[in-house]
Amino acid sequence: MRHLKALMVLFIVSFFTVSCFEDNDDIQVTASQINDFVWKGMNAFYLYKDDVPDLANNRFTSDGDYANYLNTFSEPESLFENLIHERKTVDRFSWIVDDYIALEQLFSGIVISNGMEFGTFRFSANDTNIYGFVRYVLPNTSAESQGIKRGDIFYGINGTQLTLDNWRTLASADNYIINLGTYNDNGTPQTNDDTVTPTQETKTLAKIQYTENPILLSKVLDVAGTKVAYLMYNGFTGTDQFNTELNDIFSTYKSANATELVLDLRYNPGGSVNTAILLSSLITGQFTGSVFSTEQWNTEFQQAFENENPELLINRFVNNNDGAALNSLKLTRVFVLTTRSSASASELVINSLSPYINVVQIGTATAGKYQASRTLYDSPNFSRSGANPSHTYAMQPLIFKSLNVNGVTDYFNGLSPNPNNILSESIRNLGVLGDKNEPLLARAISIIDGSGRFPITKPTKSENLIDITGSSKDLLPLSNDMYVDKEIPDELIKRIRFD
Known part of the structure; x- marks a missing residue:
């Protein structure tokens, strides 16, 4: 069948789901009600719809079949991921969020930031330890007041060595202490013998709501x-x-x-x-x-x-x-x-x-x-x-x-x-x-x-061993997003969705 009528679907799915969500007004909404929105939105708009069998217009033979499918996913995020085409290679950038207010603020340049924008690196692809380097500092922020500057190196947060597995969690905290280090080239132009030496110097950083001027x-x-x-x-x-x-x-x-x-x-x-x-x-x-x-x-x-x-x-x-x-x-x-x-x-x-x-x-x-x-x-x-x-x-x-x-x-x-x-x-x-x-x-x-x-x-061959592994922008949802506010005629959307 081409598309399912909204009222019928919502009536059916309400009997299947066991998971509920609450908003600020404590109004409960079932997971499958949100799943209904997820499937319909992806079915109408997703660029790679033709490559996802579960988004085919004839995927479901009845309303009950559709409801059963939705209820196999207890979380909307799980359904969304199931509908993504080749997440690691083709579609690396589609996302679902549970708070569109925060999303809208992000698009307006409003973020939670301590002002230290940094990258992370390791000395070779075999290293598990990584290090942070400051790319730039935003004005009127905690990082600026602490005297942090472009080029500063830090090896840890709150005394814990940064690794590929922990740095996002450590840097996501509202308040933390960075442990500074010094970059040592050991007197050679190559980087295969470079190291970061820990120092006793630390900086305490606090995040606030901040509007970043691009x-x-x-x-x-x-x-x-x-x-x-x-x-x-x-x-x-x-x-x-x-x-x-x-x-x-x-x-x-x-x-x-x-x-x-x-x-x-x-x-x-x-x-x-x-x-x-x-x-x-x-x-x-x-x-x-x-x-x-x-x-x-x-x-x-x-x-x-x-x-x-x-x-x-x-x-x-x-x-x-x-x-x-x-x-x-x-x-x-x-x-x-x-x-x-x-x-x-x-x-x-x-x-x-x-x-x-x-x-x-x-x-x-x-x-x-x-x-x-x-x-x-x-x-x-x-x-x-x-x-x-x-x-x-x-x-x-x-x-x-x-x-x-x-x-x-x-x-x-x-x-x-x-x-x-x-x-x-x-x-x-x-x-x-x-x-x-x-x-x-x-x-x-x-x-x-x-x-x-x-x-x-x-660069010499050994200089290529330094591996840039990420940046502070990775902590933001949709950090690499290209978005559009194109006005699409309602009648066209209705035909795509319900015809």
Whole structure:
């Protein structure tokens, strides 16, 4: 049967389930009622629906068959995972949450943070012990007040050595003490003999609710008479406030007559597709109305869009931000600094700009996330309006993959710089962000001024043994998400869901 009517399903499943959930008003809702929402949402929207037999439209022969299936899963999370297509290789990024309020705050840039953004590393793939290194510190936070700075090394939390298995739990606490160490290269350029030596120094950190401005650093550098704009942008936070600030920053660049831009996305995990379009339109400005990217949905949605409104599958360069004219630079070249922590919307900017202008990528390959998601709520059209008040579950499944104007997509292994511009961050010498001598920025400057002052030195084989294993962003749900707030006509959703 094509789809099950909601009232009939809810009546049936209420007799099968044994698990219940409660919201803030202590209104009980059965696990299978939430499971009904999970299955229907995934059946309608999931990008890889055709690859999941349990999401087939003819999967169930009767209402009872459907109810029995839902009740084999005592937790909505279990059902959701059962519907994911190849979690380890294809879909690494779909999620379900039991508190969509916190999810919405995250999308607005509101997090619980102590201000210390860090990465983790080990000296070889065989090590179980890992170490933390500070990437940057957020202003007006506990980490800033404690004097923590970029490049600081810590080996433990609360006196416990960090390992691959425990670091997430230790760093998830609201309050903790980091145990600092020193990085020792033991007098050699190789890293196979490097160590971290514990010290007695500690720092006590406390997390608070914090609104992170994605614009961490912005300046204009003078490079042999050329005005070079530098922007460290750490998240595509799709809020009106931050989008307006981004437009204002580009006004400053225009006033300074900047003719080059270094866009630092090395720690940017992504976010809003609309903000990615805005940023790309600010970098350019000469392509208004041209195709920025296109979308490929599951078979049913794709066919419906193509038949009824194919324009909904196209994202175009824009010339305004909510009616305000953009301060576009109309550049024909942009330098983008990347690492494996550059994901989703960061990659969308690189991939979508590449057919139009010269995108000079410097650093290492990106994360490899070309799919976008959408928040689905338990409502008739899966929108926030009319969401079931009995629970706060929501899903963030992948719903389409992005292609640039030339059809390039599926960059599972990430987007990689030209071999001449592959440059890993050195934990031994991270440099100061925004400083002309910081290695990745210095490489961009050497290309701009043609001096070759900062040639790339290829790492020795032993230097490749250092393994970056994660970052503090991994502690956030949907940290590498690319999401969209596309308005989909209700009638189209109803036909997909109930016809």
